[in-house]
Amino acid sequence: MAEQLHGNAKSPAPVLEIDKLARRLGPGFALGPVDLAIQPKQIVCLVGHSGCGKSTLLRLIAGIEQPDSGALRLDGRELAGSGVFVEPEMRNIGFVFQDYALFPHLTIEQNIMFGLRKWSREDARSRVAMLLELTALSAMADRYPHMLSGGEQQRAALARALAPQPSVVLMDEPFSNLDRDLRERVRHDTIALLRRTDTTAIIVTHDPEEALSTGDFVVLMKSGRIVQSGTPRELHDRPADRYAAEFFSTFNRIPGTYRKGRLHTALGVFPCRLDVSEGSEALAFIRPQAVCPCLAEGALSGSVRSRSFRGEIEQIELDVEGLEAPLTMRTTQRLHIRDGRLSFSIDPDTVLAFAAA
Numbered sequence: 001m002a003e004q005l006h007g008n009a010k011s012p013a014p015v016l017e018i019d020k021l022a023r024r025l026g027p028g029f030a031l032g033p034v035d036l037a038i039q040p041k042q043i044v045c046l047v048g049h050s051g052c053g054k055s056t057l058l059r060l061i062a063g064i065e066q067p068d069s070g071a072l073r074l075d076g077r078e079l080a081g082s083g084v085f086v087e088p089e090m091r092n093i094g095f096v097f098q099d100y101a102l103f104p105h106l107t108i109e110q111n112i113m114f115g116l117r118k119w120s121r122e123d124a125r126s127r128v129a130m131l132l133e134l135t136a137l138s139a140m141a142d143r144y145p146h147m148l149s150g151g152e153q154q155r156a157a158l159a160r161a162l163a164p165q166p167s168v169v170l171m172d173e174p175f176s177n178l179d180r181d182l183r184e185r186v187r188h189d190t191i192a193l194l195r196r197t198d199t200t201a202i203i204v205t206h207d208p209e210e211a212l213s214t215g216d217f218v219v220l221m222k223s224g225r226i227v228q229s230g231t232p233r234e235l236h237d238r239p240a241d242r243y244a245a246e247f248f249s250t251f252n253r254i255p256g257t258y259r260k261g262r263l264h265t266a267l268g269v270f271p272c273r274l275d276v277s278e279g280s281e282a283l284a285f286i287r288p289q290a291v292c293p294c295l296a297e298g299a300l301s302g303s304v305r306s307r308s309f310r311g312e313i314e315q316i317e318l319d320v321e322g323l324e325a326p327l328t329m330r331t332t333q334r335l336h337i338r339d340g341r342l343s344f345s346i347d348p349d350t351v352l353a354f355a356a357a
């Protein structure tokens with residue numbers, strides 16, 4: 001009992017509960033069933049390649065699409081499922097569209113005010129003033145959307161979504177319309193604003209790095225299903241399968257044979273747990289940064305095929321006896337390589353193993 005109480009104290013009731021939600025779109029694509037629980041104040045990144053169903057899931061949560069089956073609860077209230085369907089405008093959910101979708105004929109202040117028609121005039125005015133201030137748009141309150149830069153429009157769209165104090169804000173690729181330099185800054189400011197306002201947010205992105213650096217919790221999708229969800233570190237360091245591993249990182253894939261809890265390869269023997277029979281072929285996934293140059297001559301060495309200096313790091317391709325493909329190494333060290341040969345070691349803690357099939 002004590003354990004249960006402790007467990008409850010650690011994880012508060014989820015804001016949003018998605019229970020076996022499913023939706024078929026035409027003959028070619030089926031989403032789900034998807035299960036997900038989102039905690040208060042969490043920033044969740046929904047990530048995956050184009051067409052995996054991220055936007056469909058977001059639209060189902062928003063109520064723009066109706067599910068074929070499953071249930072959706074927000075703050076314990078049923079939004080969809082068992083004959084219930086709450087219309088989008090009654091859901092208490094904010095939405096920031098990829099193209100921001102600001103009303104062109106309204107000023108920025110009027111855009112933010114739009115969702116507050118049921119508020120008293122005084123409360124609405126003070127809420128809008130506060131959001132203009134928080135998004136550094138006070139000086140632009142009377143401008144129309146086309147008179148704002150891309151970054152400013154993004155902030156205005158976020159302020160409009162936050163105005164009615166939604167339980168959750170959904171953002172569909174909110175940074176993809178911005179050029180690279182601006183994207184980094186706008187992303188930083190957006191996350192800071194979401195944190196300052198204690199907002200629960202679901203952000204869709206197809207960029208693995210953006211997902212890892214932005215989300216408290218990352219949900220990786222493929223073909224309408226969730227492949228893995230967890231903290232950014234869990235997904236990066238302990239991917240559930242090859243797909244998840246290769247989505248977030250590049251690897252050297254080294255063939256080997258599985259025997260007695262170890263993977264035997266041309267680069268050494270690595271302890272691992274695989275659900276395959278003794279003697280099966282398997283692959284060691286070795287990150288380029290886990291291949292470490294040794295100054296002294298070591299047991300492992302290779303001849304340098306190519307070097308590519310990239311500023312902070314150098315990438316080196318090595319031909320190693322026993323390996324068909326070159327081994328990629330990334331190092332921050334400044335190396336003086338003599339005779340075209342380099343000794344190296346492998347950090348075994350970061351090596352992953354997967355069945356070959």
Ligand SMILES: Nc1ncnc2c1ncn2[C@@H]1O[C@H](COP(=O)(O)OP(=O)(O)OP(=O)(O)O)[C@@H](O)[C@H]1O
Nearest residue numbers: 025026029048049050051052053054055056057206
């Ligand atoms: N109205 C529709 N009718 C039929 N198929 C659809 C419809 N809307 C989307 N699809 C298909 O459903 C799949 C998932 O689309 P969705 O927009 O959810 O993917 P996504 O992961 O958000 O992709 P992207 O990153 O490119 O926006 C795609 O294959 C798409 O072609």
